[in-house]
Amino acid sequence: MQVKPKQRRRHSAAFKADVLVACAEPGASIAAVALAFKLNDNLVHQWRRGRGAPKALGVPSLGIAEAPPRFIELTVASAMLPAPAPPASPPSPTSETIALEFKYGTLGASVTWPVSAAADCAARLREVLR
Structure with missing residues (x-):
């Protein structure tokens, strides 16, 4: 019996934008948002920092480094x-x-x-x- 390795999931820019908007809600927890969207919270943190963020939709990166x-x-x-x-x-x-x-x-x-x-x-x- 052969075990197939898991393939990486690909997420659309619209899906990423929805996740980032949910993270921007007041009082939202990254872990809770990730759980609600069935994602790993580390992936959501990467999206918030700008890695893989949907720039075409105009969603700004929410990274700490960009906050004035x-x-x-x-x-x-x-x-x-x-x-x-x-x-x-x-x-x-x-x-x-x-x-x-x-x-x-x-x-x-x-x-x-x-x-x-x-x-x-x-x-x-x-x-x-x-």
């Missing part, structure tokens, strides 16, 4: 963090500072803190990273 960078302001509830103690003396413009940069994909945040208040910086970071 934007600033997202984060506010921290005052109940979560204790109020910082006022510094003994204001830091001079030439004093040393702690500079932290956090990046996640295209998003980023920068924090500068005076070295004289390093303990306060560490305490804040512990609270935020919990």
Whole structure:
């Protein structure tokens, strides 16, 4: 008995466009969309990145690399963090500072803190990273 290898399925540009539109819905999960269309979620991720995407239909690639960078302001509830103690003396413009940069994909945040208040910086970071 011979076992025939599975042949690759070919998907039309219209089918790919339908899948990508379903992925663009608010709150849509790639895994759920792939399951609904009986596809592997890795294949759908490839289509979203532009590999095999139907360009003839005008469906834009939804890849992260093409998203324009934007600033997202984060506010921290005052109940979560204790109020910082006022510094003994204001830091001079030439004093040393702690500079932290956090990046996640295209998003980023920068924090500068005076070295004289390093303990306060560490305490804040512990609270935020919990």
